[in-house]
Amino acid sequence: KAGVTQTPRYLIKTRGQQVTLSCSPISGHRSVSWYQQTPGQGLQFLFEYFSETQRNKGNFPGRFSGRQFSNSRSEMNVSTLELGDSALYLCASSYRDITEAFFGQGTRLTVV
């Protein structure tokens, strides 16, 4: 079966712009989580959605937001980009919030 699909794979944006990243989970999975990965901080939790509801949120500023659609696809948005937002953004899909997590290939965001 198809895995987790993240688009786009690479993005280059300018400071102050906004960006939207997309994640399509494995068919039948209703839980989608987002993580930010940087060399210094490792993997940090952004938020988790289950059946279109945000259930958990990490310690990130309000510039980071997300949503989940009725087909379980999820988007995350970052507004007013800063240089420090440059990172690999990873999406994880699971059947429920406590079951095995499967990750996508990530979106590499570079802010210049």
Add this chain to the structure above:
Amino acid sequence: KQEVTQIPAALSVPEGENLVLNCSFTDSAIYNLQWFRQDPGKGLTSLLLIQSSQREQTSGRLNASLDKSSGRSTLYIAASQPGDSATYLCAVRPLPGANSKLTFGKGITLSVRP
């Protein structure tokens, strides 16, 4: 607050060696633990999932163990190959409740020399 530690940060071994990667966590109230592999610039590939009630799981040349009471897990790789070179991360999931996020270690970067 859960903290996950993986030491050392990097490891280099000759091909064919059996090796053990360690993972420790501070809060034993976990639901499961998952080991992942990450190749440079890529996403995470799930290797093994161990439920808190289990002691070990095996997949091919990989064997993961869990000692919840001592807050430790190990990933055993038998007969290592150059293709095993990657970063290996462990992550713990808390008990069902308000926050179900995975907490990750920083990973161990493994290099298997031909």
